[in-house]
Structures are given as structure tokens and as C-alpha cells.
Amino acid sequence: MSHSLTQSLTTPLMGAIHRPDSDRPLPLEPVTCCVCGSDDAEPLAVGEDFEYRTSPDTFLAVQCRCCGLVYLNPRPAMTTLDRIYPLDYHAFDFSAERYGLIYRVRQRLEAKRLLSACQRLGPGARLLDVGCGDGFHLKLLRQFGRSDWQLEGVDMSDRAVALGRQQGLKLHQGTIQAVDLPAHQYDLAFMIATLEHVDDPAEVIQAVRRLLKPGGELVIVTDNTDTWDFRLFGHRHWGGYHFPRHWNLFNANTVGRLAMETDLEVVKIQTIVSPVNWVYSIHNYLVDWNAASWLVKQFSLESTLSLGFFTLFDQVFQAFGHGALLRVTLRRPFEN
Amino acid sequence: MSPTKPIAIIGGGPAGLTAAAFLQRHKVPFVLYEAGPKVAGLATSFHDDDGFTYDFGAHFINNRLAAALGVGAQCRTVKYYGESVHLNGKSYGYPLGLLQSPRYVLSGISSRLNPRIHKRQFRSAATWFRASYGSALANEVALPLLEAWSGVPAAELSAAVGSEKLQNSIAQTLKFRNIGRMTGRAVACGYSHEIPENSHMWHVYPDGGVGLLCRKIAEGLESQIRLSSPVEAVWVDNNQVQAVQVNGQELPVSGVISTAPCHILSRMMRGTDRLAALAQFRYRPMMFINLRLKGRGLLKDTVVWLPGKDFTTFRVTETPISMPWLAPVGKTLITVDIGCEKGDDLWSMDDEALGESCLKDLEPLIPDIRQRYQGCRVLRASCAYPVYLNTYEDVRQRWRQTTGVEGLYTVGRNGEFSHALMEDVYWRTQRKLRGILPSNRVMSESPGATPV
Ligand SMILES: Cc1cc2nc3c(=O)[nH]c(=O)nc-3n(C[C@H](O)[C@H](O)[C@H](O)COP(=O)(O)OP(=O)(O)OC[C@H]3O[C@@H](n4cnc5c(N)ncnc54)[C@H](O)[C@@H]3O)c2cc1C
Numbered sequence: 001m002s003h004s005l006t007q008s009l010t011t012p013l014m015g016a017i018h019r020p021d022s023d024r025p026l027p028l029e030p031v032t033c034c035v036c037g038s039d040d041a042e043p044l045a046v047g048e049d050f051e052y053r054t055s056p057d058t059f060l061a062v063q064c065r066c067c068g069l070v071y072l073n074p075r076p077a078m079t080t081l082d083r084i085y086p087l088d089y090h091a092f093d094f095s096a097e098r099y100g101l102i103y104r105v106r107q108r109l110e111a112k113r114l115l116s117a118c119q120r121l122g123p124g125a126r127l128l129d130v131g132c133g134d135g136f137h138l139k140l141l142r143q144f145g146r147s148d149w150q151l152e153g154v155d156m157s158d159r160a161v162a163l164g165r166q167q168g169l170k171l172h173q174g175t176i177q178a179v180d181l182p183a184h185q186y187d188l189a190f191m192i193a194t195l196e197h198v199d200d201p202a203e204v205i206q207a208v209r210r211l212l213k214p215g216g217e218l219v220i221v222t223d224n225t226d227t228w229d230f231r232l233f234g235h236r237h238w239g240g241y242h243f244p245r246h247w248n249l250f251n252a253n254t255v256g257r258l259a260m261e262t263d264l265e266v267v268k269i270q271t272i273v274s275p276v277n278w279v280y281s282i283h284n285y286l287v288d289w290n291a292a293s294w295l296v297k298q299f300s301l302e303s304t305l306s307l308g309f310f311t312l313f314d315q316v317f318q319a320f321g322h323g324a325l326l327r328v329t330l331r332r333p334f335e336n
Numbered sequence: 337m338s339p340t341k342p343i344a345i346i347g348g349g350p351a352g353l354t355a356a357a358f359l360q361r362h363k364v365p366f367v368l369y370e371a372g373p374k375v376a377g378l379a380t381s382f383h384d385d386d387g388f389t390y391d392f393g394a395h396f397i398n399n400r401l402a403a404a405l406g407v408g409a410q411c412r413t414v415k416y417y418g419e420s421v422h423l424n425g426k427s428y429g430y431p432l433g434l435l436q437s438p439r440y441v442l443s444g445i446s447s448r449l450n451p452r453i454h455k456r457q458f459r460s461a462a463t464w465f466r467a468s469y470g471s472a473l474a475n476e477v478a479l480p481l482l483e484a485w486s487g488v489p490a491a492e493l494s495a496a497v498g499s500e501k502l503q504n505s506i507a508q509t510l511k512f513r514n515i516g517r518m519t520g521r522a523v524a525c526g527y528s529h530e531i532p533e534n535s536h537m538w539h540v541y542p543d544g545g546v547g548l549l550c551r552k553i554a555e556g557l558e559s560q561i562r563l564s565s566p567v568e569a570v571w572v573d574n575n576q577v578q579a580v581q582v583n584g585q586e587l588p589v590s591g592v593i594s595t596a597p598c599h600i601l602s603r604m605m606r607g608t609d610r611l612a613a614l615a616q617f618r619y620r621p622m623m624f625i626n627l628r629l630k631g632r633g634l635l636k637d638t639v640v641w642l643p644g645k646d647f648t649t650f651r652v653t654e655t656p657i658s659m660p661w662l663a664p665v666g667k668t669l670i671t672v673d674i675g676c677e678k679g680d681d682l683w684s685m686d687d688e689a690l691g692e693s694c695l696k697d698l699e700p701l702i703p704d705i706r707q708r709y710q711g712c713r714v715l716r717a718s719c720a721y722p723v724y725l726n727t728y729e730d731v732r733q734r735w736r737q738t739t740g741v742e743g744l745y746t747v748g749r750n751g752e753f754s755h756a757l758m759e760d761v762y763w764r765t766q767r768k769l770r771g772i773l774p775s776n777r778v779m780s781e782s783p784g785a786t787p788v
């Protein structure tokens with residue numbers, strides 16, 4: 001169900017898409033903190049599906065008073081995934097032609113980032129992208145990485161998987177807990193813009209852990225709540241909420257705790273630059289205030305100008321350790 | 337708390353139901369006893385055949401509570417909410433209008449400039465309001481309202497009446513009002529104290545009335561709710577709750593969570609006198625006379641405060657100004673709040689006579705009100721507002737923390753003897769219960785990670 005790091009590279013034109021069930025409320029379920037189990041949480045923000053308008057619901061983001069995790073509570077039931085990830089969802093609807101220059105720039109940037117995680121991989125290494133969508137990152141690895149690497153991906157969406165397979169990628173359809181993959185075989189796994197979407201992050205990480213060789217690494221990239229965009233927009237419009245699709249949102253602290261719970265060693269926690277949450281925060285703000293659509297469009301991910309500007313802008317924050325995304329490298333310990 | 341015997345929850349209003357849902361989520365056995373034939377307590381709406389909807393006073397909830405309960409999609413946004421004060425034949429918008437009167441501004445500013453105000457201990461509500469609002473505003477507006485509402489002189493009321501409730505600065509009120517005007521959403525201001533308010537919280541109204549909230553919380557709890565089952569007594573032994581008595585039957589329990597008014601709870605206690613002091617706590621009974629009228633927008637604002645001594649009521653509310661759907665097209669509803677004492681002349685007056693007296697009362701505001709009048713419906717709440725008398729302020733403060741009896745807990749507006757509105761009741765009840773549960777129970781449900 002997840003999408004790629006090129007998160008939200010498109011948004012449907014406002015009002016252009018007709019959803020026959022968009023006025024039917026979703027079944028919502030109460031949850032507790034997936035990191036520490038507490039249900040003691042401070043309400044932070046009420047939001048709506050500002051981007052896709054898949055339902056008439058309002059959603060509550062809360063912050064765990066025990067560990068600081070930000071999560072959606074109540075959140076849509078698992079049976080609603082088909083609705084909250086509509087067919088025009090950007091992760092399913094991605095092509096080079098449509099985005100031209102931005103696509104190519106981001107591609108380069110992503111490739112560089114991905115490869116920096118692969119430095120210690122030897123020949124024939126096995127890599128797995130969990131929540132790979134249609135295989136955006138795998139294609140980059142194929143293009144820019146070593147030719148003898150064995151690349152595989154897992155995603156829940158059968159459409160995305162079918163698309164990726166057409167391009168010759170080895171993709172498995174299903175959840176990481178359910179797919180039948182060999183234990184202790186993989187050198188490196190990626191979870192890029194995936195963790196925030198899954199219902200049970202600890203269970204998913206454990207499933208990935210099982211597949212890793214001892215000493216194998218898991219690289220997680222996810223939205224960072226320890227940022228200025230969160231502080232500024234966290235009362236409603238923050239892009240990282242991505243209402244109602246981001247169920248758990250982390251900072252260095254909570255992701256570290258999750259690693260501990262799942263018996264993985266923290267190799268490194270860094271933040272990286274991304275303009276996406278800045279641009280989307282402003283986008284949501286404008287949508288919520290019924291701004292003119294020409295203005296809203298200046299803050300979409302099709303706008304080179306705002307993406308460029310906020311990439312530079314976020315660089316300043318990243319320099320102080322508060323970049324928009326968290327990048328966490330975890331390792332499966334050797335003993336056990 | 338023993339896991340075998342259930343906890344008894346007294347009352348099926350917002351507080352009791354929130355407690356029940358909390359215990360259910362934490363897998364603690366409980367039974368909820370509600371005296372009336374249905375749940376919701378004061379958070380209820382009534383509909384009549386002519387298309388009018390009447391609430392028990394509780395008209396306003398915000399989008400945050402709706403989202404927390406998962407009923408946001410079933411709520412409509414309230415676009416406008418406003419209050420004004422009618423004084424000596426003139427209307428002043430609140431708070432800006434009042435501030436245009438130089439006397440009130442000057443008195444307000446000079447009191448604010450007094451550096452000692454934040455450190456002072458106030459002997460009564462009267463001194464608090466004078467210090468915070470200035471003498472002119474306090475004497476002519478705030479204190480007369482307070483006295484009409486509570487039925488006692490402001491000098492006998494605790495300063496907490498103001499300081500616990502009215503924390504919002506005028507600047508914040510104005511900011512929220514303005515944002516509300518710009519966004520077409522009635523930004524809620526002064527409705528929540530448990531969790532900070534912000535400009536992204538506005539009033540919403542549930543389809544079909546405020547009863548929706550309680551029906552939603554009660555979903556999945558049905559088998560543990562006993563309707564028409566007033567709890568008659570709570571048995572205590574060795575300062576530990578043992579049982580409750582319902583319909584003459586004694587039922588062993590491991591604890592009691594009460595939302596009943598605390599002076600009534602005090603009288604229900606058997607085997608302890610720890611709650612004796614609460615028997616004197618006063619609640620102000622209130623009557624809500626709903627006048628059905630032809631026309632719309634008859635009042636200057638949704639809520640109009642009437643501090644003048646010439647009025648029987650202290651507050652009138654035209655809900656359709658904010659929620660047009662509460663009355664049929666071309667008609668409106670004005671709710672007249674009258675504080676009284678149970679059994680006094682007003683309380684026992686029949687509905688028609690009450691309607692008649694309200695018409696007379698409101699003629700200065702709406703001269704042609706008689707031609708518009710189409711009958712009324714009266715709701716009576718015998719425990720509408722806790723009255724914070726200075727004489728029992730210490731007991732009240734202690735009561736908010738603990739009942740003094742093992743296994744006996746209180747939540748909710750009347751249970752805690754507080755002026756809480758529904759959102760605060762919702763968060764506060766959960767916070768309190770979290771403190772009660774043995775921590776190992778919470779921990780045992782943490783998603784314990786089992787490494788492979
Ligand atoms: C005039 C007025 C206006 C208000 N306006 C608003 C508003 O605009 N917005 C807002 O959010 N809130 C408002 N409120 C507050 C809101 O109504 C209360 O916060 C809320 O109803 C409190 O819920 P509760 O469960 O504590 O009590 P209640 O709603 O009073 O419920 C208590 C329940 O306990 C039952 N009970 C009592 N004794 C026993 C017994 N011995 N055995 C079994 N059952 C028993 C009663 O039958 C009742 O059902 C208003 C209140 C009043 C009085």
C-alpha cells in the first residue's frame with residue numbers, strides 16, 4: 001500500500017475526480033500507541049483528507065504522552081484501504097513523462113541517497129524494498145547500482161506490483177508479514193515512506209528482521225515530527241499527516257525505541273532534506289481556506305519553483321538536525 | 337480492584353459512558369447503571385412534530401470532540417456564533433462592543449495594570465471579578481449575571497467561579513472570533529480547559545441532535561448497560577467499597593465510578609460518613625423555556641446576556657442563528673434560561689404560564705413577540721450548575737482529587753461538582769481512570785516485541 005520516497009509527486013486537480021463513495025463515512029477504530037502501548041495521548045490536530053477527499057470524515061492526530069509518537073486515533077479500519085488509497089493515488093500513478101525535469105532531478109538525488117546506504121554491499125548482495133510501490137527505487141538501484149545485485153520488492157497493491165513486473169522487476173504482492181520469503185537471506189532492506197502507513201510498525205519491522213542476515217541492515221525513511229514544519233502546521237495542515245493515510249509519525253526518539261522493541265541495533269539516525277511536507281502544509285492550508293486554485297497549484301508537487309525553494313529552505317533545518325525526513329539505519333545483531 | 341467482581345458505573349451520561357468505554361478497552365469488567373430509560377443524561381436533544389429541536393442547554397461541541405469520537409462526518413459545521421450583552425436598553429457585542437464603552441475600558445485597563453492581580457488570593461467571586469474586569473464591568477455586567485445564575489450573592493461565591501473557567505484573554509477571544517468570521521467557522525473559545533484551544537477548533541452540531549455523541553460512545557457497550565436502574569445505595573466496609581444496591585438488590589462490586597450529583601451520592605453512602613460534608617453542596621436547578629416563534633434572527637446574537645434586574649432570566653439563546661436546522665424555515669426558537677429552586681413558585685409553574693411570563697420578559701427585546709409566539713416547551717434540570725459556595729471551597733478542592741473512600745471514584749460534571757463541558761468531561765474522565773487502573777494492566781497490553 002505504500003508509496004515511494006517521491007512521496008506525493010502528484011495531486012489530483014481539485015474537484016476533478018468523482019468518487020461515488022466520498023460522502024460515506026469510513027468505519028473508524030480506536031488504537032493505542034504502537035511504540036509503548038499507552039493510550040494516554042494529547043490531541044494535536046483535527047484534519048480531513050485535504051488531498052484526495054476520499055471520505056467526509058474528520059480525523060484526530062494525537063501525541064503519546066509517554067513516548068511522543070504522533071498517531072491517528074481513531075483511524076480507518078483495515079477494510080477501508082481500497083477507499084483511502086484510491087486508483088488515482090500518486091504512488092500508483094507515476095510516470096516520467098508527466099513530471100519531466102523534476103522527475104529527473106529527484107531521480108538523481110534519490111539514487112545518490114540509496115547508493116550511500118549500499119556502500120558495504122558486496123557482489124551478489126540481496127536487497128529488498130518493503131513497500132516498493134511500482135518499484136521506483138528498485139529501478140534506480142538497477143540503473144545506478146552494481147549489476148550483480150539481486151533486487152526484490154514487496155507491496156500490497158496488486159496494481160503497483162503488476163506495473164513493476166511489466167518492467168522486469170521481481171516484485172511480491174502482499175504484506176511483508178504474509179509473503180513467503182526466505183529467512184536470514186537479505187543483506188539490506190529499505191522501508192521508504194512505508195512505516196508511517198502500516199497498521200503495526202513493530203510487527204512489520206520484525207517481519208523484515210527475520211528476513212535479514214545477521215549483520216544485515218534495514219534503512220527506514222519516514223516523516224520527521226521533530227521539525228519546524230510540524231511545529232508551525234501541526235495544529236491542522238501539516239503535510240506529514242497526509243490524513244488519513246499516515247497512521248504513525250516518528251521522531252528520532254520514538255523510532256529508536258521501536259528499534260529497541262524489535263531487537264535491532266541503531267547504526268545511525270540522521271535527518272534528510274525534503275520539500276514535500278513544507279509544500280503540502282501550505283497546500284493544505286490554502287485548500288482549507290478556499291484559496292483560488294491557481295494559488296493552490298503553486299504549492300503542489302508539480303511546481304518546480306516551490307519544490308526548489310523549499311528544498312533549499314529545508315536544507316537550513318537539516319543542517320541543524322531537523323530535516324523533514326528521518327533516515328534510520330538499523331542492524332540485525334550477529335548473536336541470534 | 338479485583339478482576340472478578342465488576343466495577344459499577346453510576347450514570348449513563350457522557351462521563352459514565354466514557355468511563356465504560358475506557359474500561360472496556362482495558363478489559364476491566366464493569367456494569368453501568370442508568371436511572372433513566374435511555375442514555376445521554378443532559379447531553380440529549382428532543383424533537384417535536386413541528387420540526388423543532390430542543391437541547392438540554394448543551395448545544396455546542398467542537399470538531400475535536402467529534403473527531404475523537406469518530407462522528408465528524410455526521411456533524412455540520414456551525415458557521416457563526418456570537419454573544420452580546422443587553423444593558424439599559426442597549427445591546428453591546430461581546431467582548432468588543434462592551435469595550436467601546438469608555439467606562440468599561442478604563443475600569444478594565446486600570447485593574448489589569450495592577451501588578452498585584454496575578455499574585456493575589458481572592459476572597460470571593462466578587463473580588464475576583466472586580467479585580468479582573470474592573471469595577472464598572474463587574475458591578476454592572478458580570479456580577480449581576482453571576483448572581484442570577486447561581487442564586488446567591490457574589491460575595492458568597494468562590495473566586496474559582498471565574499478563575500477556573502474564564503482564562504481566555506480578551507485578545508484571544510477577539511482573535512478567534514475574527515478567524516471564525518474569515519473562515520466561516522464558529523471558532524470555539526472558552527469551551528475547553530483540559531486541552532488547549534486553538535483557532536482550528538470550531539463548533540459543530542451532530543445530525544439529529546447532541547444525543548448522537550452518547551449513542552456513539554455506547555456502541556458495543558450495550559450488554560453492560562442497565563437502563564431504568566437507579567443505584568440506591570453504595571455499601572462501604574472498612575473504608576472500602578463493597579457493593580451497590582439496585583432495585584433493592586445488593587450487588588457485590590470491586591469499585592464504583594459515580595457521575596451522580598455529589599450531594600445525592602453523599603446520601604447514598606452506607607457504612608461511611610466520609611462523604612457527609614458533601615450533602616450540603618448546592619446545585620442550581622434551571623428551567624429552559626423554549627419559545628417557538630415566527631421569524632428568524634429576532635435576537636441580536638446567538639446568546640444574549642441580560643444582567644439587568646428587570647429581567648427574570650439572565651440569558652436567552654436563539655439557537656437557529658447558529659444552527660439554522662434546529663427550527664423549520666421561517667421560524668425560530670428562543671431558549672430562556674431561568675435559575676430557580678426546586679419546588680419554588682417558578683419551578684412549579686405550569687408551562688403555559690411560564691411561556692407567558694417569558695413573553696412579558698422579552699418584550700423590551702422583541703416588541704412584537706406576542707404576535708410571533710407559537711407555544712413553548714419547557715425542560716427542567718434539577719442539577720444544572722454546581723454552585724461554588726465559599727463555605728465549602730476547601731471540601732470541593734479536596735473532592736476533585738479524591739473521595740476519601742477506597743474504590744470510590746467520581747467523574748463528570750455533577751460527579752466532580754465542576755462546570756465542565758462535554759469535551760472536558762471526555763478527556764478528564766479518561767485521565768482520571770488512567771490514574772485508577774493498576775499500571776501493570778496498561779503495561780500488559782503493550783505490543784511486547786518477541787524477537788525471532
Ligand atoms: C444549561 C447547560 C448548558 C450546557 N451547555 C453545554 C454546551 O453547550 N456544550 C457542552 O459541551 N456542554 C454543555 N453543558 C454540559 C454538559 O451537559 C455536561 O458536561 C455533560 O452532560 C456532563 O455529563 P455527565 O455524564 O457528567 O452528567 P449527565 O449528563 O448529567 O449524566 C448523568 C447521568 O447519571 C444518571 N444518574 C444520576 N444519578 C443516578 C443514580 N443514582 N443511578 C443511576 N443513574 C444515575 C442520570 O440519569 C444521567 O443520565 C451544559 C450543561 C448545562 C446544564
Ligand SMILES: [Zn+2]
Nearest residue numbers: 033036064067
Ligand atoms: Zn507511546
